Amino acid sequence: xxxxxxxxxxxxxxxxxxxxxxxxxxxxxxxxxxxxxxxxxxxxxxxxxxxxxxxxxxxxxxxxxxxxxxxxxxxxxxxxxxxxxxxxxxxxxxxxxxxxxxxxxxxxxxxxxxxxxxxxxxxxxxxxxxxxxxxxxxxxxxxxxxxxxxxxxxxxxxxxxxxxxxxxxxxxxxxxxxxxxxxxxxxxxxxxxxxxxxxxxxxxxxxxxxxxxxxxxxxxxxxxxxxxxxxxxxxxxxxxxxxxxxxxxxxxxxxxxxxxxxxxxxxxxxxxxxxxxxxxxxxxxxxxxxxxxxxxxxxxxxxxxxxxxxxxxxxxxxxxxxxxxxxxxxxxxxxxxxxxxxxxxxxxxxxxxxxxxxxxxxxxxxxxxxxxxxxxxxxxxxxxxxxxxxxxxxxxxxxxxxxxxxxxxxxxxxxxxxxxxxxxxxxxxxxxxxxxxxxxxxxxxxxxxxxxxxxxxxxxxxxxxxxxxxxxxxxxxxxxxxxxxxxxxxxxxxxxxxxxxxxxxxxxxxxxxxxxxxxxxxxxxxxxxxxxxxxxxxxxxxxxxxxxxxxxxxxxx
Ligand code: ADP
Numbered sequence: 001x002x003x004x005x006x007x008x009x010x011x012x013x014x015x016x017x018x019x020x021x022x023x024x025x026x027x028x029x030x031x032x033x034x035x036x037x038x039x040x041x042x043x044x045x046x047x048x049x050x051x052x053x054x055x056x057x058x059x060x061x062x063x064x065x066x067x068x069x070x071x072x073x074x075x076x077x078x079x080x081x082x083x084x085x086x087x088x089x090x091x092x093x094x095x096x097x098x099x100x101x102x103x104x105x106x107x108x109x110x111x112x113x114x115x116x117x118x119x120x121x122x123x124x125x126x127x128x129x130x131x132x133x134x135x136x137x138x139x140x141x142x143x144x145x146x147x148x149x150x151x152x153x154x155x156x157x158x159x160x161x162x163x164x165x166x167x168x169x170x171x172x173x174x175x176x177x178x179x180x181x182x183x184x185x186x187x188x189x190x191x192x193x194x195x196x197x198x199x200x201x202x203x204x205x206x207x208x209x210x211x212x213x214x215x216x217x218x219x220x221x222x223x224x225x226x227x228x229x230x231x232x233x234x235x236x237x238x239x240x241x242x243x244x245x246x247x248x249x250x251x252x253x254x255x256x257x258x259x260x261x262x263x264x265x266x267x268x269x270x271x272x273x274x275x276x277x278x279x280x281x282x283x284x285x286x287x288x289x290x291x292x293x294x295x296x297x298x299x300x301x302x303x304x305x306x307x308x309x310x311x312x313x314x315x316x317x318x319x320x321x322x323x324x325x326x327x328x329x330x331x332x333x334x335x336x337x338x339x340x341x342x343x344x345x346x347x348x349x350x351x352x353x354x355x356x357x358x359x360x361x362x363x364x365x366x367x368x369x370x371x372x373x374x375x376x377x378x379x380x381x382x383x384x385x386x387x388x389x390x391x392x393x394x395x396x397x398x399x400x401x402x403x404x405x406x407x408x409x410x411x412x413x414x415x416x417x418x419x420x421x422x423x424x425x426x427x428x429x430x431x432x433x434x435x436x437x438x439x440x441x442x443x444x445x446x447x448x449x450x451x452x453x454x455x456x457x458x459x460x461x462x463x464x465x466x467x468x469x470x471x472x473x474x475x476x477x478x479x480x481x482x483x484x485x486x487x488x489x490x491x492x493x494x495x496x497x498x499x500x501x502x503x504x505x506x507x508x509x510x511x512x513x514x515x516x517x518x519x520x521x522x523x524x525x526x527x528x529x530x531x532x533x534x535x536x537x538x539x540x541x542x543x544x545x546x547x548x549x550x551x552x553x554x555x556x557x
Pocket of ligand 1: 093330335353354355356357358359360361362527
């Protein structure tokens with residue numbers, strides 16, 4: 001409201017006040033009257049007075065509008081971030097993280113610029129134009145007849161033509177530009193996460209070349225956007241000058257005096273100026289619109305994996321998991337088919353099979369990271385889709401192959417699996433995971449920060465911290481994606497010992513790569529090409545299943 005009022009003052013002073021003052025003081029000064037210095041000063045003081053009012057109005061308007069713009073930006077960024085927390089994993093395969101980062105940072109920034117500049121001018125310029133038109137029409141009718149007014153009105157549609165044409169070009173290019181910005185961001189992100197590989201494979205030059213190429217493309221697009229955007233103001237300025245020339249020509253022909261014509265020319269100028277600014281604003285809006293569409297694509301993306309209205313909260317979970325004719329596809333052909341198996345509570349199941357057979361997919365369906373495309377999965381007899389997601393995931397501990405730690409203290413990294421746990425419980429969990437002693441060896445103990453994605457810890461240490469998380473959470477279901485990479489003997493033994501304790505009393509699904517882990521299993525599922533082709537204990541399978549034997553002999557040590 002304040003912004004509106006300040007904008008009105010600014011507009012009135014620009015469009016109306018200045019020309020009015022000139023009209024008021026010029027005849028006086030050039031008339032026959034003799035003024036004392038003070039009187040003269042008083043007359044000319046009207047000029048700074050108008051400008052002071054205009055300045056204060058403009059300043060307040062700009063600050064208040066910027067405040068609104070920043071608030072809106074904050075809200076949009078927050079909404080995009082919130083949305084990303086709940087969107088299904090599938091979405092993140094379609095959009096890489098660089099693209100999403102770029103949307104959340106760059107597109108919101110462009111939108112902010114549009115909002116600030118836009119709302120500022122959107123309010124001020126039309127009012128300035130209106131004030132100038134009122135002045136023009138009023139004065140012109142009074143002094144010089146309708147000719148002037150008609151002349152002015154004729155020029156307006158001429159101004160609109162280049163605006164429309166350029167703005168159309170602008171929106172296409174702006175969209176392309178923002179998309180390219182996403183590609184550049186993704187390239188940088190990928191490069192930063194692979195600094196080691198870049199050094200190891202001597203990819204520095206190759207990476208630089210690739211980046212240069214992207215930047216050149218980006219540069220070209222940027223230039224195009226600038227070309228169209230910056231063409232708006234000069235085209236209108238040129239049309240303005242033609243308008244002004246015609247006005248002067250008309251004035252000469254109709255014998256209008258200088259005192260009469262100066263205010264009119266000023267008013268004319270002040271009415272073309274808002275047209276120019278509205279033109280630029282239109283271009284800015286098109287740029288903003290391109291970014292807005294990219295943000296809306298995220299905000300409007302439907303969340304497909306979510307709570308059904310009648311979803312229930314789980315109370316006490318035993319941990320029986322039943323796959324009923326489950327089928328799954330990532331979009332193209334089926335990755336899992338005809339999966340029927342009943343996992344009993346408290347038993348350990350190992351998934352074995354060649355790479356790409358569907359083991360991870362099978363495990364990922366249980367916490368509903370992906371939704372089955374056929375059949376159903378039940379936990380304790382309840383279809384997973386009828387269980388509140390939060391409640392379902394509370395029952396599951398996940399230990400992944402490539403554990404990601406947050407860049408926080410070790411303490412907080414363990415704590416996140418059960419917020420509210422006591423310090424003693426955290427130490428106990430770390431002890432069980434054979435992590436306590438190496439944590440205590442750090443100078444800062446549990447307060448040690450682990451670095452970006454846990455960069456300051458070894459692979460074995462990271463795994464033990466994720467095991468500590470699982471001990472702390474103590475959920476009835478455990479999903480474990482065993483690391484394929486070899487660890488040192490000591491870590492390997494400690495992790496195995498920790499696992500033996502961890503699996504007690506839980507329903508466990510292990511994507512197993514090591515013989516020692518397979519031996520823990522009560523039952524092994526043999527996967528091939530998306531199907532469970534056999535099942536049994538190691539001894540049974542080794543005897544009866546030639547496929548298992550070959551996988552086992554080839555891949556396991
Ligand atoms: P495994 O864990 O046995 O190595 P996966 O479950 O990871 O096998 O993969 C099974 C199949 O699904 C493979 O053919 C793989 O290419 C495909 N796949 C895995 N993840 C995705 C994904 N996110 N999008 C599309 N296809 C995928």
